[in-house]
């Protein structure tokens with residue numbers, strides 16, 4: 512299959528959107544840009560179309576998808592918000608939608624079981640990317656990241672082509688993703704002391720951001736076969752090249768004859784690992800002012816470059832676990848876990 516690449520530029524992205532909507536209405540799949548990572552979308556209410564997403568991604572059916580809506584009022588099409596959570600859900604939507612926050616809520620019967628992997632809950636978000644939002648306004652879509660299962664999420668149309676080129680009919684090229692890491696996933700719940708937010712996946716909306724709204728708790732680690740906090744399959748976001756994350760520079764002892772690549776946070780002058788060996792390839796997450804947000808945007812891009820550089824081992828520095836640094840370290844640790852296999 513030829514994958515048609517349509518560039519959504521400022522003037523005529525509407526045309527690209529119309530083409531994507533037509534494909535989706537016809538039961539097809541389309542890769543679309545969002546502010547986090549590119550998604551592979553299908554009509555959320557068409558189980559056959561959703562099955563194609565699993566097939567194309569080679570994704571196991573126990574890993575549920577996120578439904579993207581285009582209007583806040585469309586939440587009721589996919590989820591049933593319990594009365595006791597009305598207020599907190601309204602506040603979360605008012606504060607963070609459209610944006611990189613996914614809410615896990617009890618699902619409406621109409622949502623196919625395949626979307627939720629048979630769970631009684633559904634994950635929903637409203638993207639702030641105008642292309643995804645324009646599509647979702649016409650047709651709510653189930654869309655996981657547009658990568659093969661377990662691999663690095665794509666943050667550009669080039670990366671989508673690397674992952675799924677030839678397997679899907681169309682990708683809308685909306686440029687590089689603004690955030691670069693997948694959305695924060697939370698499950699709002701009512702406790703005796705008031706609402707709490709269970710943080711299922713750290714992301715661009717940080718724990719500190721969420722704390723302003725309600726108490727945040729991080730569920731205990733779950734096993735892959737107990738997918739209550741999914742996306743949380745240990746090995747995920749993995750390059751094909753083995754990756755190690757080094758917390759203390761002294762922990763890195765290079766072996767003779769091994770070609771190492773370095774994923775550095777800030778690079779020359781700000782890296783304790785730079786001098787540790789003769790790196791065959793170096794990628795710097797934040798070559799600018801050394802901000803975590805810049806590192807987050809570039810993390811998957813840099814990992815992809817390192818994976819393509821032909822090194823034997825990728826060595827990553829760790830970043831401080833504050834704000835989006837929590838999500839960055841989450842992805843790096845999973846990438847390391849996945850690459851060991």
Ligand code: TXA
Nearest residue numbers: 547549550575576615632633634655656693694741742
């Ligand atoms: O930023 C994002 O969220 C991107 C863009 C494309 O929107 N999407 C994304 O989808 O990251 P995906 O499939 O790669 O990750 C979705 C995660 C999965 O790990 C899934 O297990 C979790 O959301 N999830 C989906 N439904 C859930 C549910 N009912 N309860 C808990 N977690 C759920």
Ligand code: MG
Nearest residue numbers: 655656664693
């Ligand atoms: Mg994914």
